[in-house]
Amino acid sequence: MIKDMNYISSFVIACVALGYILVSGRVVFAEPPKPDPLFLELEAMYRGDKDYKQLPFVPENPHKRLKNGPTLKNVTHKANKEWLKKWISNPGEMVPNARMPRLMLSDDEIEAVLAYLTSIADKELPKQEWEPYLLKNEDDMADDEYESMDELVSGGKAIWGRARCNICHPVKGKGGAVGVGPDLGAVAEKVNRDWLYLWIREPQSYFHQTQMPRYRFKDDELRQLVEYLMKDWDFRPEEEETAGTDKVSESKGAEEDTEDKSSIIPEGTLVEKGKRIIELNRCFICHEIEGVSELLPVRSEKSEPTNEFEKLLNDIRCMTCHNIQGNGGTFAPELTHEGSKLKRSWIKGFVETPDIIRPLLQQMPKFNLTSEEAETAANFVEEFFVSGEFLLDKFADIKSTEEEISKGKELYEAKGCKTCHTIEGGGVVGPNLKRVGDRLENGFIFFHLKDPHHETPDAVEPNYNLTDEEATAITHFLMSCKSKE
Structure with missing residues (x-):
């Protein structure tokens, strides 16, 4: 009997709590922090419309090929x-x-x-x-x-x-x-x-x-x-x-x-x-076999690509590992918005000679691309792999002062960033940040610091709910992490 009364009491308390939530429109114990105005503005710039930018061709998805096995001709x-x-x-x-x-x-x-x-x-x-x-x-x-x-x-x-x-x-x-x-x-x-x-x-x-x-x-x-x-x-x-x-x-x-x-x-x-x-x-x-008729209708193969980037995309099979606008593999980073994140000069250098970004993960192969092919890839990514219409990038022309860099470095260390990331020593779980200022767009660094999960929901990096001031300071520090010229 006492056990039943406990169940009834718990049920009544739960109903009262639920009613309060529904009437007040808020969670009883906590409210989510309100986003800062600067973050909302940069979110609009980097998140853009949910629709992808129209590509000049339909990417060939190697994971949805007509036949899953090789031809048996020879x-x-x-x-x-x-x-x-x-x-x-x-x-x-x-x-x-x-x-x-x-x-x-x-x-x-x-x-x-x-x-x-x-x-x-x-x-x-x-x-x-x-x-x-x-x-x-x-x-x-x-x-x-x-x-x-x-x-x-x-x-x-x-x-x-x-x-x-x-x-x-x-x-x-x-x-x-x-x-x-x-x-x-x-x-x-x-x-x-x-x-x-x-x-x-x-x-x-x-x-x-x-x-x-x-x-x-x-x-x-x-x-x-x-x-x-x-x-x-x-x-x-x-x-x-x-x-x-x-x-x-x-x-x-x-x-x-x-x-x-x-x-x-x-x-x-x-x-x-x-x-x-x-x-x-x-x-x-599963196999193309000469002389054996098909019982099921077979989709015709696409015509040979005419776009130079499409030719490159198919030739080195980027989409075996990478995803573009919902198609392709999931092993490597999604490319859909990389033009909004990465600097064009870095893209060209990386596809030509891949460098180690994430030490614990397998690295991108070197495909022996020519300089012209790398240029083609960088230009296309910069133009089409973006997240929508952009506002003026607030960080594009900002020059960091020594004071701002020093303050950002203090916050970087205080927040424990070097546990996972390395600049001059540190962890190996997260991407190497030694030359992150050469790699990422300044505004995207700020955007990512404000909410690491917004663009990449399954990112392991914690969300520290940084203020605009804190995120800006760390952005200045990371902007300064570049190759020595």
Whole structure:
């Protein structure tokens, strides 16, 4: 009975409190602070209309492509026969993060499928000239040959790091934060080195809707990277690592002539049977397969881009990681309003030679853009990736005094900003602020300090509810954090 009375009392108190809230239109215990006038003005400048600025083209979203798998036109030139058999039999066993379903096909059915895929392949792919010693088993190399090969592998490893390949591709389960690339932990067992060279050089020539960017590598860089992928232990199957070097030159068969390792002499009935198996298993839902009709209507691909920035956007696949106006990836910062935040000169320099901004996160790859391409990107971002119509930027022409900078620095330290950010020592959780004055627009620094969550709701930075005076002082300090000229 007493327990019931407690419940009733609590219910009555809750009703009274709710009624007070509804009648008074305010929360009983606290009211949110009223925003300062200067913040409201700058909010209008940086937030702008909710509508995005109209772009001169519709961005191609690599995460909404027509076919989720690659074309199978020349897959029998790409991978060796034994690997393909195992792959079709059980994809997950061959590539840990494989998306392809296990079709439960018999060995005879797999042979038939490969017969059909061989029948639609080109006679051969372009061959690359390789130094003869690179095609040898490592145990058969002379000392000087092994040293030359090892030098190429080391160079390829450095290129792999600069290109940030591990952001998209896991290796034996490690890496691949973006979640779009296959695990390369056994790629040396799988691919033909000629195909690998052509793929890295021009990914879209093989799979037009690939999410992989074109890095514009030079020929010597391509060869070093191929050698690294074909020879380094990281890219060989686990069992080979314990079996001794006598088994491992480069995936057995992967260096042999394509006709020796991956072609099955097409037989009329076998080819027809393979085609029927492909049709029944609906392989064409994910793959483009020559000669297999579509059961569902397929959207036509967009025409080739004419806008220079659109060409660049598609070529290096910016939207695999970045989001623009609600389309694209979520791994990297959204680009929709970057023209309102970043200084044009910094944008150009960064896309040309990416620098470390967030130490704990994976960094943007270097795509080897030309100065003209970087200029094109900076100009487009400055013009179109903005948050609406702007008022006069109150901080554009302000010159900070030593007194203002000193006051801002004191507040920066008092608020504990250096716990997460670094300028001359500090934390590594937040962006590096050593040259933030070169990077961010002055007015946006103030806007962000006033409410870090307004533009980025999931930002980890706390909102200190700074006054205009405090935010202005810290803005002056951060404006002064620039490169030494």
